[in-house]
Amino acid sequence: MSVQVVAMQDHRTAAICGLTVPVTDLSSLFHRQPIERFEPGRAIFWEGDEAADVFEVADGMLRALRLLGDGRRIIVGFLRPGDLLGVSLKERYLYTVEAISLVQLRRFPRRRFEDEVARHSNLQQQLFARLRDEMTAAQDQAVLLSRRSAEEKLANFFLMMRRTENSQRTSVVDLPMTRLDIADYLGMTIETVSRTITKFATSGVIAAPERRSITVLKMETLRSLADGDESGQWVPSRIAPARYAAASA
Structure with missing residues (x-):
């Protein structure tokens, strides 16, 4: 997807009887976070907002977009269940993300997310792999836009x-x-x-x-x-x- 969209494998680890959820993969970080619902057309965050949270898409579809100075809109990707949004090396979100359908998300504070990734080498490897896949997807979109007809x-x-x-x-x-x-x-x-x-x-x-x-x-x-x-x-x-x-x- 785009630079802030990271596809995740859907391997969830259940929390039983209030015990701590083992951090086995990126998705497990979000498992105990409450579901937040967003109506179609609602923005999750805006380009330039402080990147305070990382989100996991639980259900629905969203669009990631940028607005040009002349008011034109460029959609850089579509997000689906299992994607992360808001992951960035920047302090502010690079894109605006809006709900296309009724969307369900889980929110995780960005600083805590970064701390957890830093503490677990397996999460670092997974995040690196997702970012690498994301860059490949961005290249694929560039090729798509270059098509002749x-x-x-x-x-x-x-x-x-x-x-x-x-x-x-x-x-x-x-x-x-x-x-x-x-x-x-x-x-x-x-x-x-x-x-x-x-x-x-x-x-x-x-x-x-x-x-x-x-x-x-x-x-x-x-x-x-x-x-x-x-x-x-x-x-x-x-x-x-x-x-x-x-x-x-």
Whole structure:
């Protein structure tokens, strides 16, 4: 994800009868912290705020974003259950993080987090590994933004969202974010995103009967599009099925 988003393995250690929770992994630090709920659209923290806490995402999806001087918004990543946010070498948050859906988080004071990591070598190794994975993800986004066409960008985005699902055995890809969120993440306009989704749907590559999910119908074709295949084998049919019209909404 972005510089402040660290994916964690979901290996939780239970606390029994009030005993101290063993610090076996990063997630165990958050296990006994209370759940906090955030409504869609609410900011968890703002870019430039003092980085006083680290958060674990328990449920829901969030977006990490930056605002440019001219008011434009750039989304740098999406956060899901099992991610950490607020981890930084800086004293202030680098991004604004907002809830997309109803979100549940656990909060841990940053200073205590740093002390615990410093005391346990296994946590240091885990944190380093997550930061390394995060940098790789940031590089992947840079490659995604460099793609030539809207079709390449969107096909890669759908495949990326599918890879982050709990299981890849289903062809349904959940998209809790809005079309504008997708556009701001991919460096496109919302009109181009909607038009490209409709193009995929009318060609039979995907079905998009709902606003917050798609169903991949032709996985190999989607992968070919992600790789920049410009062949005409997926050209949309003349008559678009009515149920696909929602894709352009």
